[in-house]
Amino acid sequence: MGKDGFRCVECNEKAPELHRDYSNGILKITICESCQKPVDKYIEYDPVIILIDAILCKTQAFRHILFNTSLNIQWKLCVFCLLCEAYLRWSLLHGTEQSSDPADIIRYTKEWEFYGMFGLAALELSAFCIAVLLFLMVVVGGLQGATLDLRLLLRALLLSCYGKVLLIPAVIWEHDHSPLCLGLIKMFVLTSNSQAIRVILNSSRRLSLLAVCVGLLSETCVAQASEKLLWSAQDILTFD
Numbered sequence: 001m002g003k004d005g006f007r008c009v010e011c012n013e014k015a016p017e018l019h020r021d022y023s024n025g026i027l028k029i030t031i032c033e034s035c036q037k038p039v040d041k042y043i044e045y046d047p048v049i050i051l052i053d054a055i056l057c058k059t060q061a062f063r064h065i066l067f068n069t070s071l072n073i074q075w076k077l078c079v080f081c082l083l084c085e086a087y088l089r090w091s092l093l094h095g096t097e098q099s100s101d102p103a104d105i106i107r108y109t110k111e112w113e114f115y116g117m118f119g120l121a122a123l124e125l126s127a128f129c130i131a132v133l134l135f136l137m138v139v140v141g142g143l144q145g146a147t148l149d150l151r152l153l154l155r156a157l158l159l160s161c162y163g164k165v166l167l168i169p170a171v172i173w174e175h176d177h178s179p180l181c182l183g184l185i186k187m188f189v190l191t192s193n194s195q196a197i198r199v200i201l202n203s204s205r206r207l208s209l210l211a212v213c214v215g216l217l218s219e220t221c222v223a224q225a226s227e228k229l230l231w232s233a234q235d236i237l238t239f240d
Contacts, residue, residue, distance in 0.1 A: 005067075006040070007039075007063050008039045008063075009039070009040050009041065009042065009061075009064050010037045011034050011037075013032060013033070013035070018030055018043055040068050042060070042064040042068075050064065054162075054192075057195045059195070062196060065159065066159070066199055071159070074154075074155050077162060077165075078125070080165075081167070082121045084164065085164060086114060086121050087114065089117040093113060123222055124223050124226075127215075127219050127221075128216065129215070130218070131214050131215045131218030132157060132193075132211050132214065133153060133154065135210075135211050136197070136211055139207070146201075149200075152200055153201075157196060160189070160192040161193070163192055164185070164189055167185060190216065193212050194211075197212070
């Protein structure tokens with residue numbers, strides 16, 4: 001981060017530094033000139049505590065992660081979550097086909113349906129992000145005349161999808177998941193998305209929720225259209 005690239009986790013004011021390094025390894029946390037509180041208290045916290053606060057969708061934790069760290073794992077996290085989601089969908093597709101033969105597992109992993117599910121999940125995520133960014137460009141950039149950092153917004157959206165990691169237990173214990181469980185995971189991810197938008201734009205909760213709703217509507221439309229195309233293609237192949 002460069003000068004004035006940091007933010008106070010309490011009041012969102014810009015700060016030139018998070019701490020000052022004195023001799024003999026002595027660090028002193030910078031005090032915010034606006035709210036007279038530590039600019040970033042999380043630099044002294046254990047990563048587990050930061051993760052817990054992020055799961056609780058605390059604004060301070062989101063500001064720390066999005067503004068005051070150089071965390072650039074959003075693309076790796078995105079691919080990992082898409083793989084989990086694709087495998088979960090693929091397992092649901094073949095949920096009724098159970099076999100004790102290990103050779104069937106190898107054969108099934110080579111089927112094109114898994115890659116189709118991965119592509120479908122990636123397409124839905126792309127539709128969600130594009131719709132959210134376009135909506136914010138129109139409302140915030142166009143109507144309100146504010147400047148948007150689209151790269152930072154995209155990074156925030158991808159990082160806030162970390163809740164999809166909760167799909168891992170559903171992948172491991174594939175017979176123990178339920179629609180209610182998957183729905184709760186989806187709701188948690190959307191809540192995190194909304195909080196990330198709110199933190200980046202320093203906007204109202206209403207605007208961030210509306211942006212997420214627009215993205216969800218776009219994602220749902222793409223999912224339904226893709227499902228119809230897949231069923232149509234399958235019928236044509238079956239007919240041939």
